[in-house]
Amino acid sequence: MSTPDVSVIIPVYNEEEGLQSLFDRLYPALDKLQTSYEIVFINDGSRDRSAAILREQFQKRPDVTRVILFNGNFGQHKAIMAGFEHCRGKKIVTLDADLQNPPEDIGNLLAKMDEGYDYVGSIRRQRSDSWWRHVASRAMNHLRERITHIKMTDQGCMLRAYSRDIIDTINQCNEVNTFIPALAYSFARHPTEITVGHEERAAGESKYSLYSLIRLNFDLMTGFSIVPLQMFSMIGIAVSIFSAFFVVFLMIRRLIVGPEAEGMFTLFAIAFFLIGIALFGIGLLGEYVGRIYQEVRHRPRYLIQAILEQKE
Structure with missing residues (x-):
């Protein structure tokens, strides 16, 4: 098969209402670039008519359209991985199907790659998200950069360009x-x-709920750094030292003041606080153990039902 200059990878999950608008903007934007391209749609187990609409679009533009149909819902990132494994382009662009990122900006990313960059990220100019997404995104960006040392101004924007080597x-x-x-x-x-x-x-x-965003950031932090585990090791050492001094203090106080019950609730509060830290640390350790468990099973990341593409 011929090798196009650009591959655009788009995961699709229950997007039947907006797919035609995506087609009406995406294909003209790529045609204006006057370069060879392919668009790889990955239907991630949609429960609406998304798969049927993608089939119809493939029949209209089979020369530049390819459709990968999953037999279930495996998640956005696994759909993108499937696109990576099946795309043929020298430059690869990822794009969401919801049109929150304009397809017309693809040309700007490719122009930046022509300057010699092998990875072009994106920063949303004016985010049209709810306020809590703004606050959560900024907090997680700061925490992620401190833990993983990966500098991405806007980690939630999927409009990005990659070189073939990457x-x-x-x-x-x-x-x-x-x-x-x-x-x-x-x-x-x-x-x-x-x-x-x-x-x-x-x-x-x-398609991203608050829980999904939290899970995604757990994958980000536990998948690229062991700093969270090291932080809890340091916290454990600090709490142990503090506890030792506190026990000595209570012993001396008992010898000087004598038995007393007034500090019982204070001790309960301290105990509950330490128990909370311990439980949080156990949960964090469980995240790493869970990742190991998922890896050692060696199950396939996704299952493909069919691939629609033009045979040469």
Whole structure:
């Protein structure tokens, strides 16, 4: 098969209301670039008519359209990994199907790659998200940078461009759960970022709940650093030293003042606080053990039902 210059990878999950708007903007934007391209749609087990709409679009533009149909819902990042493993382009761009990132900005990312960068991230110019997403995103960006030393101004924006070398390296990784932008950044030699537009959803609702965002950031932190475990080791040492001094203090106080019951509630409060720290540390350790458990099972990351593509 011929090798296109650009591959655009788009995961799709229950996006039937907005797919036609995506087609109407995406194909003209890529045609204007006057370069060879392919668009790889990955249907991530949609329960609406998304798969049927993608089949119809493939029949309209089979020369530049490919569709990967999962037989279940495996998640956005696994869908993108499937796109990476099946795309053929020299430059690869990831894009969400909800049109929050304008397809017209793809040309800006590719132009930046022509300057010699192998990874181009994006920063949303004016985020059209709720206030709690702004606050949570800024807090997690700061925490992630301190823990993993991966510098991404806007980790939630999926409009990004990658060189073929980075994609080939990512495809060699067999991790079950990972955070693709951070993984790519760790392999990049000349990364950069540009500002892109951000619009309200054209149709449908966000597929990321608060729980999903928390799980994603756990994958990010536990998948790229053991600093959280080291932090709790240091906290454990500090609490142990403090507890030793506190026990000595209570013994001396008992010898001087004598038996007393007034401090009982204070001791309960301290005990509950320490128990809370211990439980949180056990939960964090469980996150790492859970990742190990998922890796050693060696189960496939996704299952493909069919691939729609034009045979040469």
